[in-house]
Amino acid sequence: MMAKALFVRGTACSALAWALLTAGTAHAQIGGDPTAIQSAPATNDTAAPDIVVTGTLIRGTPENLAVPVDVISSEELAKQGAPTAVDLLKNLTVANGTVGDANQFDTRAQGSEGVASVNLRGLGPQRTLVLLNGKRMVPSGLGIPIVDVNMFPTSAIGRVEILKDGAAATYGSDAIAGVVNFITRTDQQGFLVSGDYRWIKGSKGDYGAAASYGHKQDNFRVFASIGYQRRSELRFTDRDFAVQPYPTNPQGAWTGGGSPGNFDFNGTVGGINLTTDLGCEGLGGFRSAPGSNTDRCFTQFGQFDNLIEPEERFQAFLDTEFDVADNASLRLTGLYSFTNTRVTSSPSYLPTLPPSTNAAFGNGSLFVIPGYAPALRDYCALYGAQAGCSRSASGALDSAVALPVLFRPFLLGGNPLFESRSNDRGSAVSKRETEAMRFTADLHIEVSSNIDFTTGFTFSEYHRDYDGTDTFGDLLQNAMAGFGGPNCAYASTASRAGLTPAQLAGLAGTNGCTFFNPFSTAIPANAVTGILNPNFAGTRNPAGFNLSPGAGLINDLATIDLFFRTPNTQVRTQQYVGDVALSGRTGIRLWADRDIGFAVGGQYRKNTFQTLLNNDANIAVTPCPGTPLNPNATCNPQTGALGFLGTNPERTADADVYALFAELQIPIIDAINLQLSARYEDYRGNVGSTFDPQARLKIELTDWLGIRGGVGTSFRGPPPQNLSGSGVSLQVIGTGFRAVEIFGNPNLRPESATTYNGGILIDRGPFNASLDYWRYDLKGPIESEPVSGLANALFGASGTANCGNPAFAALQSRFTFNAAGCGINNVSRLRTQVFNSADVKTSGLDFTASYRGELGPVELTVGGAATYVIDYDIKDLFVEGILVQPAFDAVGKLNFQTTAYPIPQWRGNWYVQGDTGPHSLRLQFNYVDGYTDQRGPAIFGPNAGALAGASVTRGKEIGSWRTFDATYRLALDTGTTFTLAAVNIFNRDPPFARLDPNYDSFTASPLGFTLKAAVSQAF
Secondary structure, eight states, X not given: OHHHHTOOOOHHHHHHHHHHXXXXXXXXXXXXXXXXXXXXXXXXXXXXXXXXOTTOOSTTOOTTSSSOEEEEEHHHHGGGOOOOHHHHHTTOTTBOSOOOSOOTTSTTTTTOTTOOOOOBTTSOGGGEEEEETTEEOOOOSSSSOOOOGGGXXXXXXXXXXXXXXXXXXXHOTTOSSEEEEEEXXXXXXXXXXXXXXXXXXXXXXXXXXXXXEEEEETTEEEEEEEEEEEEXXXXXXXXXXXXXXXXXXXXXXXXXXXXXXXEBTTTTXXXXXXXXXXXXXXXXXXXXXXXXXXXXXXXXXXXXXXXXXXXXXXXXXXXXXXXEETTEEEEEEEEEEEEEEEEXXXXXXXXXXXXXXXSTTOOSSOEEEOTTOHHHHHHHXXXXXXXXXXXXXXXXXXXXXXXXXXXXXXXXXXXXXXOOSXXXXXXXXXXXXXXXXXXXXXXXXXXXXXXXEEEEEXXXXXXXXXEOOEEXXXXXXXXXXXXXXTTOTTOSHHHHTTOOHHHHHHHTTOTTOBOOOXXXXXXXXXXXXXXXXXXXXXXXXOTTOOOSTTSSSSOXXXXXXXXXXXXXXXXXXXXXXXXXXXXXXXXXXXXXXXOOEEEEEEEEEEEEEEEEEOTTTBTTTXXXXXTTTOTTOOOSSOOXXXXXXXXXXXXXXXXXXEEEEEEEEEXXXXXXXXXXXXXXXXXXXXXXXXXXXXXXXXXXXXXXXXXXXXXXXXXXXOOGGGSSOEEXXXXXXXXXXXXXXXXXXXXXXXXXXXXXXXXXXXXXXXXXXXXXXXXXEEESOEEEOOHHHHHHHHHTTTTOTTTTOGGXXXXXXXXXXXXXXXXXXXXXXXXXXXXXXXXXXXXXXXXXXXXXXXXXXXXXXXXXEEEEEEEEEEOOEEETTEEEEOOEEOTTBOOTTSSSOOBOSEEXXXXXXXXXXXXXEEEEEEEEOOEEOOOOTTTXXXXXTGGGOOOOOTTSEEOOEEEEEEEEEEEOTTSEEEEEEEESTTOOOOOOOSSTTSSOTTTOOSOOSEEEEEEEEEO
């Protein structure tokens, strides 16, 4: 433990994380006044020519102009302790909907394990432009294309600048909500090493280490850093709130399609009469309505999942700058980052695609367990008449059938393919590996004392390699019929062609063919709780049955391994950027002491996107459910063979963007400064072009009172992967998760926004305060169609309201149903697309205040910040001519499965900090307002307990999230610094929400109280 405790991230990580927090809380978090952190204006036209402030392209521009930028230095941040970036991203008062913790249950976070994002104003992380040293980073190729801030070199960050306003006129696409610019250190001399360890109850803890070196001499500068971070696993079962009984939260990771599952045990007798597997309750399932036709087994998959996935991350960064002539310098940088994590999920997914006629007893709509199967014969002999089993007139046992969405191969018993010492639950585990790199080259030429010419090139790449777990439905059906296993002589369609059921019965289980038992009798115990199954065939030893693996009662690994597949996807995004700009001072003055500044230039960007798939995931190789058994199998539409995740085509897409820009800084008088900027970007093709102007003004009314304001337009062009191809997400429809296909759209238009900002700034010595009003009018945001809206519009409160209604025919055709027909609980798949969604208008207020004084020998700072969202109005949304999402105000709502993120109305942070000599102590209170789950009677109503008949109301109002933190820091003259940070001192659980993990992972944290120790040494 002593050795582990010395592994740390260090004060550089502290600087990064607290930069994010303090920026979002408008300076109050840094314990200083909100205007003092901006440097004083330059005293002459040539001062600080090497600085470019975020929000302007004119070199040497003073930081206290009209641009609403927060500049936070590493010196100011060093006293803030060493909290993690993810924790502090969630405390940003100007942000909502933060991706950072594991959340495989929401399409906006699926596949993003190990990724962290900044989501200013809750407008979506894809609308916050993230820069490193003022240069773009390539977005990920995930469902939502965002910049992963986890790949940044945390030990190298010197300051962070946050522009809380639209900035497309300056930076181009994506800067709708604002800009976050991470800037690496350039002034370090010598070495700095650091490390930390964070204690987390139920976890092995988080730890990391970093080292950096800087050197500067005449005409030459170099800086290098490396860092390592380790985040440990935290399971659902490690937190009491994360696993709730079915009657308390039916939406809390409970499914009606599990294992034990639901079957019709006399499936050949007309109609479908589903019955729960009678081993349901003994293994920990919830049986909804014993003795009725709505008898179902609900099983808990959350207990197999993680709240926090294990992560390992490594970063390396190199920055060098040297003179190539008396008036020219060249700067080269290189960044490399690697993240290794995983997703830990349900032991198996639903086989939502029914088996085709190429499988034994496959009928294209249902899974069939034939009457001769040993598993069915044993099950019916064990439970007798209560099981619903029946026999034909000849005395033969009738077959059992299963709807694709009401059972799965594995759940409560775990998946034996994945069982190991570290995975005792038998959860399905899929890798997530990320490799990112970036190289830049920038040439700066001082044309004259007032004019600078710059040109640069940036290349960045983000590569994501990830697996999934799924089943081939036809191979599963074959195994249940006795034609499973890797050595079955009769597995192929051709080998069984023309055989009668009686002949098939004679061949099943022979010549290398094996059976798969889908019933509870194949489950030894609940893999999480350890509850033994008294009816496990291996313990019960039923007479007349061979209990050897693969013989039909006990499942063997070879049989499972054949139908259980590992689809693999590799997504690579690349970006090439070329810049050229001329900037400086014109020599022209109005009535101020400064010249008018200018910048003009151009930019070329090329974005590329590529997906590579293994054979299981590639629809070109495996186009139909029957392909694994019959290479000539046909189907329309082509769905692939994977039962749940779906099969996709490989894709390659690219886009070229050409831009021209111009900017003027006009000091009208010394107290009034005007900034004008404009940008033209051409996307070519159907996307077209955009033109965005912007104007900002600052007026210093007195030496302590100022006002600023701005208006402009911003835009975001569609990334190339949104223009074509398809992907699959997992979303709740009815009583469980279903596969939702999301197709690209070649007719997408750029989204655009008009942004307004106005503020009052007060600086009266030790007291500083600010009040800012902001507003965004966003038109045509690029989103995926809202699943909840599509389902509600078609199915209504009854679950079948508009089935068969001709006006809803086009919408109904988007859904694929099982054999039971149109109905919300019969959905197998849903087809959606990316589109220009309904317009959004949001506005609000940012508040900050701080006061500095002395209390004896202690320098005391008291401050706070808050953001109040006035409105977040989303207009009517139509799909296929049907109103699927009526206009609503998203403020104060959870907004699950809508086109908005959770938007609490209030967010705030308040703190007191004391400094004396080498000691620093900070106490901080963090607050997020409560909000409402806007979902209706299907979730909160008489039938909210689904088939249980319970009326569930808890969770309609999601409580406020309040935490209290403390940080102590000791900085010695020897260059040694010790930090101790206690987060969530009172160990508050996150507020309960009717979601799978029983809390909102976009807003709150599942960690509870944590204690982090850090040490760093400079030499």
